[in-house]
Amino acid sequence: MFSNKQEFQQAFLKRLEMMCGKPFKESTKSDHFQTLGHMIREHVSSNWIHTKERYGASQGKQVYYLSIEFLLGRLLRHNLMNLGIEELVDSGLQELGIDLGDLEEIEADAGLGNGGLGRLAACFLDSLSSLNLPGNGCGIRYRHGLFEQKFVDGYQVELPEQWLRYGQVWEIRKNDLAVEVPFWGEVESYDENSRLAFRHINAEVVTAVPYDLPIIGYHNETVNTLRLWSAEPSPYPFYQDVMKYKRETEAISEFLYPDDTHNEGKILRLKQQYLLVSASLRLIIRNHRFSHRSLADLPKHIAIHINDTHPVMAIPELMRLLLDEEKMGWEEAWDITTQTISYTNHTTLSEALEKWPVQLFKPLLPRIHMIIQEINERFCQELWKLYPGDWDRIGQMSIISHDEIKMAHLALVGSYSVNGVAQIHTNILKNREMNLFYQVFPGKFNNKTNGITHRRWLLKSNPKLSGLITEAIGSEWVSTPEELSKLAVFKEDRGFLDRLQQVKQDNKERFLRRINEQTGIQIDPHSIFDVHVKRLHAYKRQLLNVLHIMHLYSRLKDDSSFEMYPRTFIFGAKASPGYYYAKKIIKLINTVADKINADPAVNDKLKVVFLENYRVSVAEELFPAADVSEQISTASKEASGTGNMKLMMNGAITVGTLDGANVEIKEKVGSDNIFIFGLTAEEVLHFSQVGGYHSMEYYHHDKKIRQVVDQLKNGYFSEVDDEFEPIFDSLLIQNDQYFVLRDFDSYVSIHREVERKYQDREQWIKMSLLNIAGSGYFSSDRTIKEYADRIWKIKPV
Structure with missing residues (x-):
């Protein structure tokens, strides 16, 4: 990038004057951060372009990693480190009276994730680039992240995360690659060359605009891409209430994990998930076509990985694209889909395995609902052949049952690989949580223990x-x-x-x-x-x-x-x-x-x-x-x-x-x-299945436990006696679902x-x-x- 410190300093000062329109002595720390960030991004642009060209020329297989979260953190020093110029830049800035650590503090943590799911995805992107592997991420560009947490009188208060207040120095907006994503409307059937075909009509269209971030490999020339989608109003809206349409559209990419305790929040989550998969898959297919390949060979050149259940609609969406836009037959489209998509399960908690009410899902995504119905019907027919008359088993495995769509079941049926993220977790999936599916698809299940980027x-x-x-x-x-x-x-x-x-x-x-x-x-x-x-x-x-x-x-x-x-x-x-x-x-x-x-x-x-x-x-x-x-x-x-x-x-x-x-x-x-x-996992499962755990016994027989549990209600810590009554009740009245009192003495x-x-x-x-x-x-x-x-x-x- 720069052969020596002096060359860097000259380029930095010249770029600062050009960008900020002011002499160095009048510049601020924010000016310095923006200047340095743009210099780095522009420097890696050639490697970014060359990486894409190498991948195209190699005709090899690429992976697209779809995730609702990418918890990147700050990128300034990380990018300098991966480029191998951290010491040179740090020393050069010091001589100009600028502290690199101060510039780091100016950069906001990217508000694109919350916990381990998103941080894992970020680590995976770093490893893909650092290992010269052809892999790109697809996510959503949340304007306000999850939330900024404040404590007021000890209570959590949520404020919008203003991480984009001063822009995002690493991203490039790609207007020319925007795609339109339909919601609501109806499905119309029509005859096409003696074949029954379907199209989505009278839809409310949202424009998904991509923003690309470079993911720089460690001390190599590989720069992969994280593509983040922003939901924006279509330039040609024909809606009576334009302001309502604008608000509802922009809300799609406003917050990570909208509160889904009400129907409006559930609909918003579904919109987020469909926007992510629909926009991503259409550009994946566009890129595939650009290489003059037939979609019949898609699995040879493309792997699509869904990180947990949030992007599972990639399965019916890929089917829709192949059926409705590529005019394939069902069997061919299903073969391609199930050889292209792989799935990571991240939880055994039933509440985290998403289920969507049909009454909400069907009107919002009518064509996707039709395809899921057909997948379910065909899957249940296959189960009937394997287990004739076993309605209970078929009901437990059905993708749609009790007016709910079970996204984990859809993922298990529509992917070629299902992996857990630790050996014990994978064993629990195979032997308990997903055992019925494991009996049908034993070859799909495998373990990939998580890792973190040591860099x-x-x-x-x-x-x-x-x-x-x-x-x-x-x-x-x-x-x-x-x-x-x-x-x-x-x-x-x-x-x-x-x-x-x-x-x-x-x-x-x-x-x-x-x-x-x-x-x-x-x-x-x-x-x-x-x-x-x-x-x-x-x-x-x-x-x-x-x-x-x-x-x-x-x-x-x-x-x-x-x-x-x-x-x-x-x-x-x-x-x-x-x-x-x-x-x-x-x-x-x-x-x-x-x-x-x-x-x-x-x-x-x-x-x-x-x-x-x-x-x-x-x-x-x-x-x-x-x-x-x-x-x-x-x-x-x-x-x-x-x-x-x-x-x-x-x-x-x-x-x-x-x-x-x-x-x-x-x-x-x-x-x-x-x-x-x-307790061990086996002991917990035994208690959960057979019973025999009574938290009240531990409360009565262990004075240490009785003392701390009583303190939840007796005013020892809080002047409001019933402040922590819900916690007290969870431990004793609701029998301590997570065995806190059982493990207390051991702890x-x-x-x-x-x-x-x-x-x-x-x-x-x-x-x-x-x-x-x-x-x-x-x-x-x-x-x-x-x-x-x-x-x-x-x-x-």
Whole structure:
């Protein structure tokens, strides 16, 4: 890009004057960020174009990854790092009196995702580019993201995320590639060459406009594309109420996950999902046609992957395009569709496996509904041949039943590959949740354990640890993360362990500054940093964590002989706007935190911090500072997790159940280097199926439990006695669905073990080292190679 620092500085100053129309001495930090961002994007444009040309010339297979979320975080330093010019640019800017870190803070986190689903998709894009694999992402350009979280009197308040306030320096709008997406209207049948054909008429048309972002590979010349769709009014609307049409159209790409507790929200989610798949598939087919290929050979050249159930309408939409626009027969279209589309399942929770009421779906998407009906009819006929007379089995497997469309069933029937995201999760899908489908399609099911990009979550976010690792084992680990296993030989090297401990301490003190700036809370830098950051959901059991904190506080207050090592509990989580119970848990954590942090009697032992508006850029500072990683979901409920991998890669020790990828983390680090507690998946499933769990018995027979549960209602933490009554009721009246009380004693005990081992500093830092050494397997490079080789059949170009 630039041969030396002086060349960069000259180009930067010239570009700044041209862009901003002002001399350098009058320019602002925002001017500097915009100038640098545009320089980087324009520089990679040639590689971006050449990448597309290479893919076209190779005539090889490409994958399109469809996801409702892509949680990218900030891209400035990440792009500089991948281009290999971070040090040159940092040094050049410093000489001009500009701090690269200050420019980073100007960039907003892209508001395109919320949790692990979106962060996984972002990691996958990074690995595809860095491995020279032909793969592009397709998503939605949400103007206001999920929401910006504020705490007011401890309650979560949602504000629009203004991440596009100053534009988006990385994107390019492609007006010429806009497509029109129809909603509502009717389906008309007509005769075409003695063949019954269908067309969608009287539709309300929305224009989907693509914005392309470059996804830059690490130290190579590959630049893949993330295409994001924006819903805009059609330039030729013929509607009586034009303003209503404009509002409803723009709402489609306004927010991620509209509140679907009412029908308007459900319709909006359906519109989002159909806009994503319809617009994406039409451009995929357009690109395929551009190479002068027949659509009959689509599966040879294109793989379409649907990330969870949100893009499952890709199946009937591809059928519609092949049937209605390409004039194929059903059998040919179905063969092409089922050889092109693959599906990742991310959950065993029934409420997360989307189901749509026919009464809403049919009028909004009449042709898609017709095609799903036909898919279902043909599938049920096949089941009848396999299981004649077994109406119960056929009813359980039907795509449409009880006036609902089951999107997971549609995905299972219409894809050639179905994968889980951790070994235990895949086994549960095969043996329990999707067992009936596994019996019919055993060859479809496979496992692809999640991974995270070590380039962002170690190399970029933890430069001191990265430098220490490179000094010890060389830099090969950056391209081959399995090389991190070589660190294990240093477990008896006292000098290396001391340096590793100092890196952790430096990172903790760096993060303390953020906590103090954001909250004003003073934290002991030598306390145990106990971190629980993830989406707020009952099964992730932030409640178990805060009940333990309440127990510790009560012991400190009631028992003068009780000693504990200083502990700082750090939370970060957003609750879905319509998820009343989760928002009550946020209020509980904040209420407990306020009481504890204001109590000078315990301030030297216990602090609680709930980070407001948790996001990728905060995580990048927090993970290097963490000592303990809380992964405490009810066993069998967490599909995989990726935060557990990011934290172990930065040397935190997992406290967790044998759930999701925790099982595989334990295999990699050994049982002595992880803290496992609680029910197993098998025990949870047994209780769920057979019964026999009575939470009230634990309440009556364990005084620790009785004390903390009573504190939810007796005013000990809240002056409003019924503030936390819904939580109290969930534990006792509703029999504690996620076994919080059943696992409470085990959780308290494992934390005493954590405290004991932490005080043996040499033993703890060895555990930390062995977690880092075992983390290479959990790189998304390994995961993507498995997808590429075993599902998509794509090769590096």
